[in-house]
Amino acid sequence: HLRQKFLNSQAALTGVNFAIAETGGVxxxxxxxxxxxxxHLSPIQIHSMGIEKVIPKAEHLGVFTRLLARNATGQQISVFTSHFHRPKPKGEMHIIIVDNGRSQQLGRTDFRNSLKCIRCGACLNTCPVYRLSGGHSYNATVPGPIGSVLGSLKKPDTYADLPFACTLCxxxxxxxPVKIDLDHQxxxxxxKSLQTDTMKHKRVILKTAAKLMQHPxxxxxxxxxxRFVLPKLPKSILYHRKNIWARYRQMPEIPKHSFKELYQKEKDVQKR
Ligand code: SF4
Known part of the structure; x- marks a missing residue:
């Protein structure tokens, strides 16, 4: 089914992993x-790339393609590394260079490092939050640690909660592989997220929690x-629309004892 569509296509649109300034190829x-x-099957080829995909010279490509394959899938090299330097005979080749907020990010000294990302996905695979929650829970184009950085920089209000989906491990x-200080970012x-309107509730909760923790x-x-009240509350209150935490999540079962009580109990058992 797809093969036929490829055979009949009039234009092909691809992304770009690297663009080489020295040669003009992608x-x-x-x-x-x-x-x-x-x-190869379409007369018109279109390549769409972010401005950060440009590397200086062809000799640098070997380093980047190896880094990408190794960190993405553990391969020495990907199966296809396709070089496009000119249109096919009688064909057309177009390159679309997208900024979409990247220049602005370049101006932010503490966040510009994230533009080095080669989208290998290694930070996703190692992230304890991503591994448990999966990509869809981020509700953003790019999930995982790098997605939380990029998403919250691009749309601070929409993705204000993403930087908190992190254990800072x-x-x-x-x-x-390109040494982005993701946890620092x-x-x-x-x-910054705490200053957004979306996080108004979180600000209050965190301040209250800080006060509580100062008074054991x-x-x-x-x-x-x-622990006494929560299990008795009706669902209409627990899952009230103002409780944004519970909008996409289920409340965990409320334990009968605190961690401190359980710890003490265990210690007493060991003493006996
Ligand atoms: S931030 Fe680093 S580890 Fe994560 S996808 Fe980008 S290059 Fe890979």
């Missing part, structure tokens, strides 16, 4: 060969009250 990296097939920074972005007795008492 390179796509795939394991399926779909970009290759599309371009730093595993993403460790694995990133997420932490910095949290401070009140903290313990509040915990007891909540």
């Amino acid at each position: 390179v796509t990296v795939t394991n399926e060969g779909n970009a290759n097939m599309g371009v 730093g595993s993403c920074r460790n694995i990133c 997420l932490y910095a972005q949290r401070q 007795k009140i903290f313990t008492f509040t915990g007891k009250v909540m």
Whole structure:
């Protein structure tokens, strides 16, 4: 079915993994060969790329293609590394260079590092939050640690909560082949996100939590009250539309005892 569509196509549109300033050519990296097939079967080829995809010289390409394949899928090299330097005979070749907020990001000294991303996906695979919640839970074009940085920079209000979907464990920074300080950027972005309207409730909750944690007795008492009250609340209150946390999530079962009580109990058992 798809093969026939490819055979009849009049134009092929591909993304671009790297563009080489020295030669003017673009390179796509795939394991399926779909970009290759599309371009070779259509008279018109269109390549769409972000401005950050440009590398200086052809000699640098080897480093980047190896980094990309190794960190994306553990391969030494991807199955297809397709180079497009000129149109086919009687064909047309167009390159679309997209800015879409990237220049602005370049001007932000603490966040410009994220433009180095080669979209290998290694930070997603290592992220404990992504591994448990999956890509769709981010509700953004690019998920995972790099997606949280890019999304919240591009649309601070829409993605204000994404920088908080992070344990700050730093595993993403460790694995990133181009050394983007993702956890630092997420932490910095949290401070900015907290100023957005979307995070009004979170600001109040965090301030209250900070106050509670400074007073252990009140903290313990509040915990007891909540463990007693929460299981008795009707769903209409627990899942009220103002409770944005519960909009896409189910409340966990409320435990009967606090962690401190369980810990103490365990210690007492061990003493006996
Ligand atoms: S931020 Fe680093 S690890 Fe994550 S996708 Fe980009 S290059 Fe890969």
